[in-house]
Amino acid sequence: MSYYYEVFVHSLCLLKSSKQNNGTYKYRSSTITSIRNKAMVVDFDVLDDFTTQLMQKKANKWESIKIRKQLPITRQANLINTEVLKDSLIDTNIQELNGIFEKYLDANDQYKLFELIQTCIDKKISPSDIILTNILSMFAQTSNSDGIHKLHELCSVVNPEFLKLNSNFKHYLAETVWLKGNISKAIEMFEDTYKENHYLRRRIRLMLKYLLYEAVSKRSEAVLVNLVHFTERLAKNYNDYYLMKCLWQVCFLSEWFSDQEIAFDLLEKNSNLRRAVINQIPCVVSISLKYHKIDAVYRLLEILLKYEMKLQSSIILVALFDYRFKQGDLRSCCEIVKWSTQYKIMLPSIQHEKFLKLLLREEPVSHKQKQMPSPVYELRF
Numbered sequence: 001m002s003y004y005y006e007v008f009v010h011s012l013c014l015l016k017s018s019k020q021n022n023g024t025y026k027y028r029s030s031t032i033t034s035i036r037n038k039a040m041v042v043d044f045d046v047l048d049d050f051t052t053q054l055m056q057k058k059a060n061k062w063e064s065i066k067i068r069k070q071l072p073i074t075r076q077a078n079l080i081n082t083e084v085l086k087d088s089l090i091d092t093n094i095q096e097l098n099g100i101f102e103k104y105l106d107a108n109d110q111y112k113l114f115e116l117i118q119t120c121i122d123k124k125i126s127p128s129d130i131i132l133t134n135i136l137s138m139f140a141q142t143s144n145s146d147g148i149h150k151l152h153e154l155c156s157v158v159n160p161e162f163l164k165l166n167s168n169f170k171h172y173l174a175e176t177v178w179l180k181g182n183i184s185k186a187i188e189m190f191e192d193t194y195k196e197n198h199y200l201r202r203r204i205r206l207m208l209k210y211l212l213y214e215a216v217s218k219r220s221e222a223v224l225v226n227l228v229h230f231t232e233r234l235a236k237n238y239n240d241y242y243l244m245k246c247l248w249q250v251c252f253l254s255e256w257f258s259d260q261e262i263a264f265d266l267l268e269k270n271s272n273l274r275r276a277v278i279n280q281i282p283c284v285v286s287i288s289l290k291y292h293k294i295d296a297v298y299r300l301l302e303i304l305l306k307y308e309m310k311l312q313s314s315i316i317l318v319a320l321f322d323y324r325f326k327q328g329d330l331r332s333c334c335e336i337v338k339w340s341t342q343y344k345i346m347l348p349s350i351q352h353e354k355f356l357k358l359l360l361r362e363e364p365v366s367h368k369q370k371q372m373p374s375p376v377y378e379l380r381f
Helices: 002-020 024-070 072-077 082-088 094-106 110-123 129-141 145-158 160-165 167-179 183-196 198-217 221-238 242-252 257-269 271-276 278-290 294-306 310-326 330-342 349-361
Strands: none
Touching (some): 110 129, 110 145, 129 145, 129 167, 145 167, 167 183, 167 198, 183 221, 198 221, 198 242, 221 242, 221 257, 242 257, 242 271, 257 271, 257 294, 271 278, 278 310, 294 310
8 A cells, every 4th residue: 555655645746736836847737738639629520521521422322322223214214305405505604504513413413414514515615623623523432434534525625724734634533443443553543643743632632541541441461561652652752741641540540450560660660750640649549548459559658758759658648547547447547647757757737636536535456457568668557
């Protein structure tokens, strides 16, 4: 019991000094907490957006397939009367034309969009660039390469500048190739477009952000190696770590140990990546602890300590402390408080308050805790 009493006295002293002095300790504690909360809000928003878009893409694709299978007669009955449409488009302005396209975009009716595009080719008219972009995105996400080629035909006649600006829609075709399973070829197409067209780099990054998850989840070692090499080339040649950061997060949160090893290897080899993932650390740690992936969190903490990233280490310690506190694990909470003091990584005062409440409320937990061996740091929590 003297062991817990020693840590108890230390925490009590820290609390007393933090309440008497509004200087460095309180400032650092509040800074840690605010940075952690802000980063978690940002990254959970990104994660929610990521999940929502993936679910929406799958729902749209399934709905489109279901309609094609279940309602073939209805679809045939509602086909566009091409001759009538040609006559109606004679005096149509671009706003009205946009409205017609938007109607079929909202209905996810690619057949009618295809027919409408053909009519526009015949009449040598085109909707706005925004509408063209939305149609291209729909065709790419549903692997409709014929639709993309049809838009290429339209723009080559009516809107060549848009075609040139978008590299002949090569990145959209790359997405269709990716979704059809030829990821190596798709990476080559994406990389060529990225190299040639600075204007499209942001869009390519966003497209690949959502494709990476599906690719990693398919558990192909060859595909994962190609993705790692691809992100490394972007980082080396263009100082672009965005996709490497996305790949790191997907691999870190993977259920598979081999994927997690790739994430740690990327982190060890790339100092710029370690800086790039700072805002993602609270998010991935929170998700990992939610699913009790303690070993991955310990390993991440060891790497951050190795490179003296103490602020990020303190964020992980806070998350680990709260995780153990919810379990009522007095021994682990005590080890975290003692360990943080030993290595001069400050915990916010609220964690010391929680520790004191736990110590006063419960007896020490007697069961053995799993230890993570480390050549430098002894993590016993």
